[in-house]
Amino acid sequence: MNETERIETLIAEKKLGELRTILSEMNPADVAIILGELPVEKIPLTYRILPKELAAEAFANMDSDLQELLIRSFNDVELKFVISELYMDDFVDMIEEMPANVVKRILNNASPDIRKTVNEFLKYPKDSAGSIMTTEYVDLKKNLTVEDAFRRIRMVGIDKETIYTCYVTDRNRKLQGIVTAKQLMLSESNVVLEDIMETNIISAGTLDDKEYVASLFEKYDFLALPIVDKENRLVGIVTIDDALDIISEEATEDTEKMAAITPTDKPYLKTGVFETFLKRIPWLLLLMISATFTGMIITSFETALAASVALTAFIPMLMGTGGNSGSQASVTVIRSIALGDVSLSDIFKILFKEFKVSFLCGAVLAVANFIKIYLVDMLLLNSDVTFMMALVVSLALFITVVCAKLVGSALPLLAKAVGFDPAVMASPFITTIIDAISLFVYFSIATAILNI
Amino acid sequence: MNETERIETLIAEKKLGELRTILSEMNPADVAIILGELPVEKIPLTYRILPKELAAEAFANMDSDLQELLIRSFNDVELKFVISELYMDDFVDMIEEMPANVVKRILNNASPDIRKTVNEFLKYPKDSAGSIMTTEYVDLKKNLTVEDAFRRIRMVGIDKETIYTCYVTDRNRKLQGIVTAKQLMLSESNVVLEDIMETNIISAGTLDDKEYVASLFEKYDFLALPIVDKENRLVGIVTIDDALDIISEEATEDTEKMAAITPTDKPYLKTGVFETFLKRIPWLLLLMISATFTGMIITSFETALAASVALTAFIPMLMGTGGNSGSQASVTVIRSIALGDVSLSDIFKILFKEFKVSFLCGAVLAVANFIKIYLVDMLLLNSDVTFMMALVVSLALFITVVCAKLVGSALPLLAKAVGFDPAVMASPFITTIIDAISLFVYFSIATAILNI
DSSP states (O other): OOHHHHHHHHHHTTTTHHHHHHHHTSSHHHHHHHHHHHHHGGGGHHHSOOOHHHHHHHHSOOOOHHHHHHHOOOOOHHHHHHHHSSSSHHHHHHHSSOHHHHHHHHHHTTTTHHHHHHHHOOOOOOTTTTHBBBBEEEEEOOOOOOOHHHHHHHGGGGSSSSSEEEEEEEEEEEEEEEEEEEHHHTSOOTTHHHOOOOOSSEEEESSHHHHHHHHHHHHHHHHHEEOOOOOOBBBEEEEEEHHHHHHHHHHHHHHHTTTTTTOOOOHHHSSHHHHHHHHHHHHHHHHHHHHHHHHHHHHHHHHHHOOOOGGGGGHHHHHHHHHHHHHHHHHHHHHHHHHOOOOOHHHHHHHHHHOOOOOOHHHHHHHHHHHHIIIIIIIIIOOOOHHHHHHHHHHHHHHHHHHHHHHHHHHHHHHTTTTOOOOGGGHHHHHHHEEEEEEEHHHHHHHHHHHH | OOHHHHHHHHHTTOOOHHHHHHHHTTTTTHHHHHHHHHHEEEEEEEEHHOOHHHHHHHHSSOHHHHHHHHHHHHOHHHHHHHHSOOOOHHHHHHHSSSSSSHHHHHHHHHHHHHHHHHHHHHSSSTHHHHHBBBSSSSSEEETOOOOHHHHHHHHHHSSSOOSSEEEOOOOOOOEEEEEEEHHHSSSTTTHHHHHOOSSSSSOTTTTHHHHHHHHHHHHHHEEEEEETTTTEEEEEEEHHHHHHHHHHHHHHHHHHHHOOOOOOSSOGGSSSSHHHHHHHHHHHHHHHHHHHHHHHHHHHHHHHHHHHGGGGGGGGHHHHHHHHHHHHHHHHHHHHHHHSOOOGGGHHHHHOOOOHEEEEHHHHHHHHHHHHIIIIIIIOOOOOOOHHHHHHHHHHHHHHHHHHHHHHHOOOOHHTTTOOOOOGGSSSHHHHHHHHHHHHHHHHHHHHTTTO
């Protein structure tokens, strides 16, 4: 019997005291998961059993469907409490996912301050630093002593998303320095903040892309990053747990794009059949239609094919190997762009490297292929295959692999240069192009060498 | 002129004072990057200009090639200093990357304590929690007051990787509770730790996989996670900045595996041509050889093809669309497994969902394809194409798409079940299987319906 089943049994047996004890000892993230697994009609009841603080924290960890369900079951007092306990970034995330009538009710129950902040947040573009930051940080003044700073942290800290990185601002909210709780704890109590604060500040702008923000965390190992507006005024912070989520989400998105799927932020099993269909079908259609060109190439060499039908048997191997070679190059370059390891200025270095790699790969594959055709196809499978055909196929294979790696590595960089997402230029698109190249190379060589 | 060029000019002009001032104000991560971009012969000189602390921190941020270069230029005093400043996890990472003679010199200059700890670390399996943890944490006893705790943190904290999560252990090093710096800062100074420590502890074992460790950070938003041995004794901690690196590295690894590349942890431009070739060629060879089967299928239907060469023109479209459909399903399932969203027990739910999605996708694609063949191929491109052929191709397309999605979603789960990495079962392998399925379906239907 797993946790959820044990909880269900307790609910059925109305052992609510025991239920409360068990739930109270759990981590809020686990409580959120268990609530999500309960039958819908039992969720509000179970949620109400939770101690207030835990209830609020569990709420912040829920997915939006579950949050909506609970909000619809809340009276105004309960709703006000949850709103007052959520951090601003979680609150804005929630608002963005709710239907209009629920949003309206939430905002009616929020304080004017919160309403104003939310409206500010909703103005930031999707995926910008502004849209993911939180406004709950500790701000200090530079003439405070360490002791004063501790006093202020004790006063305001309980509601802040982090108290480990504190921000020193002037009266215009301009960011002057950063002090960490570690520095405060390791300093004498009469030291003035101005003397210990870090003034070489690394920050991001409200309009910076959230992927860029996450990359700063990866590079500098920060726990929090200040977000400033155009006038360099501190408007919020992003904490490292958000950076972690961004990195994981972006990896999922890039993986989906590379497989020709429109990304979604819902977990697979929670996405409906029709929704999944809609995320996939446009790309399949587009790629299918673009395969018309490969068909045209085959048609234009139909006479040659009719003269030597055995040639057809090598088409899948040629196209497949070309596609795989191209994917290897494109995926490597796409991931390197995402990690910030390469940029457009490296294009010639990359092309030259891929040329050398493709030369080696192409040569090994061509030789292996020649031997395989000679030993397996000619002697065992198909007596129509000739020595010259084996030569034609191997030569075409070599040229295809070289072209595939060059196209595969260049296209993502060019996509990036013209402002497209490089991930979209991955396997499926490159494969379609390489299919056409490989067929054209193959038949051109075949007609030339075999005189058909 | 960028930063690195400005630094080079200062070196050339021997303005070492100015150089030191500029470097001193930089973040250690940036200093490490700039040093890596300097000409090799200027690196040791520039490194020696840095203030001691910054030099040590920059060293921890360098890649292993640069570290090795510097270690070879260090005298024993310099080497001892850097060793004493590195956190244990960074130290072990470095040791693992160095050639044997450098390792020997490093260990000769390390204290017996460090040598012993390193030897312990090297026993943990690659990618285990034990191999990535650090031993620099703050441990406290439960009968201490908050004031005592602060005193101890001030005494030992400077060398600890984090002081924000402190661990309460008994005399056998068994983990009894966790107190955060936030709790300490917000509590009265005479409170005893036992009364405020969190006793529902979430920890990982030394042998747990590091991906599992990273997933705990994602789920619970921890700043640090305790790592315990089989007897539940605290042996180390993993901090969130390591979790961030793991998530990013694993995403890169999975992406590479999905594109049939043996993963490497070096950045693309730092990997040599031959090394890149070796990471790619085994998979290309394997996939090329397995394409023999698709060739055999075509050969066995050679008579049919000779009778109706126009059929050949649709092979690339069929195989391509099948491959893309399968990749969409497999990549979605692989990523869901990596995120912990689905497991083997969901296989029937997943298959049923993919069946419904594939039915929709297959139907739309088949209809679109039929219309396309009718309007474009029959009327414009190739008068050999008949109405019945359009029917055959569309029917084969529908069946291929359904099979592709089922195979694509099932294989990663089955791979996981038998202990293989699901990511290896991505596009290239599934594509090879689907190529064979699509050709077989196509020719079977063609010979049956067209009587060839």
